[in-house]
Amino acid sequence: MSLLEVKNLSLEFRTRSGTVHALQDIDLEIKKGETVGIVGESGSGKSVLSFGILRILDSAAKVTSGSVTFAGMDMLGASERSLQEVRGREISMIFQNPRTALNPIRRIGKQIEDVLATHTSTLREDMKKKAIEALAKVRIPDPERRYSAYPFELSGGQCQRVMIALALACNPQLLIADEPTTGLDVTTQAAILSLISELARERKMATILITHDLAMASEYCDRIIVMHAGHIVETATTADLFNRPRHPYTARLIASTPGPEQSIATLASIPGNLPDLRRNDLPSCRFHARCEKAQDDCVTGPLPSQAVRCLHPL
Amino acid sequence: MNAATLKHIRYVATENPVTLGAFILFTGFVLLALFGPWIAPYDALASDGAAALKPPSAAHWFGTDSLGRDILSRIVVAAQLDFGIAVSAVAASFAIGSALGSLAGFFGGWADRIIGRIADTIMAFPLFVLAMGIVAALGNTVANIVIATAIINLPFYIRVARAEVNVRRNAGYVEAARLAGNSDLRVLALHVFPNVLPPMMVQISLNMGWAILNAAGLSFIGMGVRPPQAEWGIMVAEGATYIISGEWWVALFPGAVLMLAVFTFNLLGDGLRDIMDPRMRT
Numbered sequence: 001m002s003l004l005e006v007k008n009l010s011l012e013f014r015t016r017s018g019t020v021h022a023l024q025d026i027d028l029e030i031k032k033g034e035t036v037g038i039v040g041e042s043g044s045g046k047s048v049l050s051f052g053i054l055r056i057l058d059s060a061a062k063v064t065s066g067s068v069t070f071a072g073m074d075m076l077g078a079s080e081r082s083l084q085e086v087r088g089r090e091i092s093m094i095f096q097n098p099r100t101a102l103n104p105i106r107r108i109g110k111q112i113e114d115v116l117a118t119h120t121s122t123l124r125e126d127m128k129k130k131a132i133e134a135l136a137k138v139r140i141p142d143p144e145r146r147y148s149a150y151p152f153e154l155s156g157g158q159c160q161r162v163m164i165a166l167a168l169a170c171n172p173q174l175l176i177a178d179e180p181t182t183g184l185d186v187t188t189q190a191a192i193l194s195l196i197s198e199l200a201r202e203r204k205m206a207t208i209l210i211t212h213d214l215a216m217a218s219e220y221c222d223r224i225i226v227m228h229a230g231h232i233v234e235t236a237t238t239a240d241l242f243n244r245p246r247h248p249y250t251a252r253l254i255a256s257t258p259g260p261e262q263s264i265a266t267l268a269s270i271p272g273n274l275p276d277l278r279r280n281d282l283p284s285c286r287f288h289a290r291c292e293k294a295q296d297d298c299v300t301g302p303l304p305s306q307a308v309r310c311l312h313p314l
Numbered sequence: 315m316n317a318a319t320l321k322h323i324r325y326v327a328t329e330n331p332v333t334l335g336a337f338i339l340f341t342g343f344v345l346l347a348l349f350g351p352w353i354a355p356y357d358a359l360a361s362d363g364a365a366a367l368k369p370p371s372a373a374h375w376f377g378t379d380s381l382g383r384d385i386l387s388r389i390v391v392a393a394q395l396d397f398g399i400a401v402s403a404v405a406a407s408f409a410i411g412s413a414l415g416s417l418a419g420f421f422g423g424w425a426d427r428i429i430g431r432i433a434d435t436i437m438a439f440p441l442f443v444l445a446m447g448i449v450a451a452l453g454n455t456v457a458n459i460v461i462a463t464a465i466i467n468l469p470f471y472i473r474v475a476r477a478e479v480n481v482r483r484n485a486g487y488v489e490a491a492r493l494a495g496n497s498d499l500r501v502l503a504l505h506v507f508p509n510v511l512p513p514m515m516v517q518i519s520l521n522m523g524w525a526i527l528n529a530a531g532l533s534f535i536g537m538g539v540r541p542p543q544a545e546w547g548i549m550v551a552e553g554a555t556y557i558i559s560g561e562w563w564v565a566l567f568p569g570a571v572l573m574l575a576v577f578t579f580n581l582l583g584d585g586l587r588d589i590m591d592p593r594m595r596t
Contacts, residue, residue, distance in 0.1 A: 056492055088494035100486030103505050114504070115494050166494065
């Protein structure tokens with residue numbers, strides 16, 4: 001049985017300047033313990049999807065169709081109260097800018113204790129020990145001393161480690177990492193990602209890694225989901241995706257990922273931009289205007305709802 | 315209050331001598347307010363016709379008033395009443411104002427509109443006149459001075475809390491707290507509100523000065539505290555009539571103490587903020 005199942009999910013934002021069709025017909029499935037990457041350029045709906053799974057949405061957002069099922073629980077129909085129990089305990093999230101994601105005036109040890117107090121029945125006298133253990137687990141040096149540090153006293157990488165400690169404090173079944181390494185330097189990025197994947201393996205925890213960095217996703221993920229303009233355009237195992245990309249967008253995305261011996265001059269780019277998602281006459285395939293294989297049926301025809309969302313795959 | 319906090323307070327005090335001065339003055343006023351009746355050299359209410367309107371001397375440092383009461387003793391005893399009024403009024407407006415302001419800033423929409431209009435309505439009146447009106451309508455008691463002072467200070471707390479909460483409601487740690495399964499109210503109370511306290515501290519301190527001034531002002535024009543009770547505003551009012559005939563000390567000393575108290579609170583605000591905000595720690 002799959003841990004998380006999103007079926008046919010469509011979501012839109014009703015704004016003053018029109019309705020933004022942010023997600024359309026999203027189907028995805030996460031199995032226990034697997035690491036899945038969601039890749040796409042900015043504005044493709046990666047973050048909206050992850051917030052939608054947890055049902056933390058702006059009041060302007062409206063789910064127009066579909067379902068989200070987590071471990072047998074209907075996330076879209078559940079009461080706010082039961083969602084609060086799932087958030088942070090069963091599904092945790094870490095995101096970019098760890099510096100701003102920690103409460104600036106609470107000591108980091110106390111912030112971990114807050115999570116433990118909300119979701120577990122840890123005894124008061126064990127709290128400090130547990131919090132220090134959590135800090136040690138994410139390899140924060142000298143955790144006893146760091147326990148009483150404020151976020152501004154830590155480096156960006158250490159803040160992200162604290163975020164991971166917070167997210168994993170209650171042993172969640174699913175971790176959503178939304179661009180967890182943006183704003184960190186390259187060596188720290190690798191350390192943070194290795195830490196996440198190691199802890200995930202150790203706890204048999206499923207991980208969704210949201211990123212715009214294909215190379216990074218290829219290194220850590222079992223499967224990769226490619227998103228473009230609110231659609232999932234391709235889902236494949238990492239090896240298949242790189243060896244045999246089927247969707248033209250995936251192919252171009254791979255071609256535009258810099259390799260070690262490549263110079264900037266030869267690096268491919270994808271022409272055009274994401275279509276304006278406020279349009280009501282969006283083509284069936286939203287990549288249509290940027291695709292060299294585009295034909296007339298891409299605009300009007302129904303698209304296949306299989307692993308590759310394309311009428312003329314490569 | 316642990317060792318690190320004490321060390322930080324010491325750091326703030328030595329780094330900024332003005333703050334240190336404000337803290338010393340503040341401590342002095344608090345001691346007066348707590349122990350005034352025991353410190354005062356004379357009975358604040360005992361009149362002595364033979365010693366009426368005597369200038370400052372070794373026996374009466376600040377002189378005596380028209381009934382021969384020792385002005386120093388009256389100033390010392392009055393500290394309790396003036397501080398009592400100011401502290402209770404500010405505590406009430408802080409509690410109510412910051413709660414309303416936080417709700418308005420955090421939830422926006424209707425809550426924001428209604429609470430914002432309440433603040434605007436109060437602000438539309440000249441505040442001292444509004445306070446006079448409230449005391450006149452409710453009756454001439456100390457409790458009503460507290461209520462009036464609390465009401466006229468309410469909009470300042472509502473506005474500061476609203477603005478400060480509003481800029482933080484979409485901060486990363488607020489989102490993180492929601493994602494960790496906290497309800498909206500819990501996020502507001504535990505994660506947003508503590509971050510708003512440092513700027514609120516400045517407001518509290520400034521407001522204490524105004525509150526004292528306001529209470530004294532009401533007494534000065536004959537509302538609120540009534541003679542023969544010792545209160546700085548009344549003492550200035552009583553002394554005002556004697557300034558022309560040359561007995562300057564009757565009004566000067568209570569007025570000077572009043573000024574010093576307001577001054578202390580204004581300076582204290584900045585120091586308090588530095589102590590409350592851990593980011594100022596180095």
